Amino acid sequence: MGRDALISLWQDTAEELVVPEPRVDPSRSFDVAIIGAGFSGLWTAYYLKEHDPAIKVAIFESQRVGFGASGRNGGWVSGFLPMSLGDLESSFGRAQAVEMYRHSFATIDEIERVIRAEKIECGFHRGGTLHGATNAVQAQRVKDEIEEARRFGFGEEHYRLLSSDEMRDRLSVPNLVLASYTPHCAVVHPLKMVRGLASAVLRLGVEIFENSRVAEFRAKSVRTANGEYRADVVVRATEGYTSQITDHRRLLAPLYSYMVATAPLTTDQVARLNWHNRETYHDARNMIIYSQLTADNRIAFGGRGAPYHFASRIKPGFDTNQRIHDKIIRSMHSVFPVSTEVAVTHRWGGPLGVPRNWQPSVNFDEQSGLASLGGYVGDGVAATNLAARTLAHLIRKADHELTRLPWVNQPSRKWEIEPLRYIGINGLIKLSESMDKHERRTDKPDRIREAVLKTFLG
Template sequence: MGCALNPHADPHWERLSLWHDTVDTDWTPRPGLTGDVDADVAIVGAGLTGLWTAYYLAEADPNLRIVVLEAETAGFGASGRNGGWCSALFPASLETLAELADRDGALAQHRAMRDTVDEVVAVAAAEGIDAHIAKGGTISLARSRAQWRRAKAEVAEARRWGRDEDDVRLLDRDEATAVLRGSRTVGATYTPDCAALHPARLVRGLADVVERRGVTIHERTRVRAIAPGRAHTADGDVRAATVVRATEGYTAGLRGEERTLVPVYSLIIATEPLSPATWEEIGLARRETFTDHRHLIVYGQRTADDRLVFGGRGAPYHLGSRIRPEFDRDDAVFARLYATLVDLFPVLSGTRVTHAWGGALGIPRDWCASVGLDRETGLAWAGGYVGDGVSTTNLAGRTLRDLVLGQDTDLTRLPWVGHRSPAWEPEPLRWLGINAGLRAMTLADAEESVTRLPSVLAKAVKPLLG
């Protein structure tokens, strides 16, 4: 059968994602807010940032009155639609983090991210959340001479920071293809610090857990603005000493936050379940997540029910930071993803795609995620994960717990704490710049396929893309 890439070809097309379609939960919205209420902590957004924050606060102090406000339903956004990588990746480089603090601080952030992967796995197990987790690590293929140079440079840079083979290592062709048999593989890098999971099962399970701990979640309650001591909605206000912004890709919809984070779309396709013989041809026996060393990001995983989920960037940024349901689907991008997948794994030619979807992720101007609390106003925030949020949200939740409770800990001293990214440029400058950057990465990969050398274009635009 061919690839179903139009809304008439598959009954699942109009659903939010494969993950939403295969989670064992009741999607009936929880009751919305009706009138003003008082709380100790108000959290805006019931994605992973908001729910992890609620989880750790409720665990630390069961007497806290915690209210979570969600415009749709818990897990509606990127937390329930992402590629299912719980990794130690942080969007800013160690060099950037060292500039915020120092070398030790940058390495502390990296260690915290590595620990966070295990923390997510441990909490899911302890709380009985069956998120189909498999910690197989990540393999990043090098499929050209230029990509192989980048792979070797990445490992050499890791060694300069004191990161050893237990952190990241270089694989030759035979070692790489023993894990993942991608076409034209030259070698790869591998890190153990990633778990493949079912993100909607994680976020929905976490919502149930925090409710059992006494947290109130109001769904279908859109917050229009955040102010000191107050979260404003059309149905009433939540008055709280601490108000946490946990809105990520939807942040631009809040009054006064239009240039804080831009929503950039990442799109994903999922195949039908593949046969054991097909998986023998592909690999991923331990459900390793995978990518390659191209410039325009792609990512994939083998699901617990033996589908292949594959996503990537390339969808346009929309003028004015607009987010609309129709932006979740782009036939041209889906077709390119399918072509890329078949190029990687020719055995998949003709395999049916059962689900295709997308969603907005949040990008700060300097590509550096941050978390913090302004003690004068009581306004807290976390976000700007640039697509690396499944794990980073957990670190944010634990850090916000310590900040809200006034504790000085190793987490509150990490370099991303209190960082303030500059505002994005006004329109149409940011529309022009972001889309030019996305286009440049596509052209950079094309350039390398022709020249077989590292892209000159990619080097030129790298400072603009974080």
């Protein structure tokens, strides 16, 4: 068997996007300049144009459209946020927590609407999510999530426990103790989606400057190697790469998530998995894993847990990590034994953005015109849409229910200086791993480590 490719499955299977060269002339000015052509930047441009076709919007992207996490992710379009209903309630109250989740769930419909309206071919399929538990501690975690959802008024139609027969009918995973199901998730080919969205914004008249890194920005201007462009509003949509911009080094810690994909399964292998409706699957371990069955029947499987790099460093060499990829393959083999029968064809990864409070935010300062959105902690495929819709209303100064959501103008405090950040984040990663080991070994929660984790995340 040959060595698998160190590029993403998505890159290997999407058509190139040709972006017309915009006129490079720094004497030009725009109503809105957006830094970053991932989902955050593109959705922001899309909604600004939808509200006001005459608005002049430019996007500056240091590489190519979809170069960042948006073109590399697990393709989960999930209505779930990195902060739980309970987390939101303790910071903003019950009503705001419910509103936030209500809008987040509805975002999947909105994304589907645009994908259909703009004829974006990205294999969008709404199969929902299965959340499995393979030991007693994980089972309790899944039950607690459902109980929390009920406490906030989200009934069976949003989230429910499956009987073991129901679970077997949907997906065959060994050693499952129990599982839950929610319809609030779809799967996509993320690079096709981000390129399709870019084509849509180009059609609406947005200009995209590729290979145009913004070295610095301030109110009313962005500076690239070609000079300084002026704009009334400047939006930072740089997520995991934010730490590379002067003066923004401690806003978001870049944590790496890694993925692998297998060769297509045979019809018989898919039948043995019982995976008929392409639900996304994860389990309730502390160190997140995530998987989808692609439109061409490959298993795309990812996991977190890679070490954080000192001083928030990012470099192309970090996009693959043999040790972590091998670990992810072992996890995939244990979750889906059938995957041992097929080759792993692709391995890849990339940075996602984590704010100090682990909660994304949408920020706009009317006076300076400076805006930002992000900090999705690895749950951004759908959340970028909700954040961008919200930001478009804020920029238009429109009074809208989205602009009253609790993540508006709630920037996190900065990360600690080094080496505290390095010690803290890597300690947290080790802690999550050791909790999983303890839970597997003893079938009991590790209360002490749980308390340490809570303190750090709080």
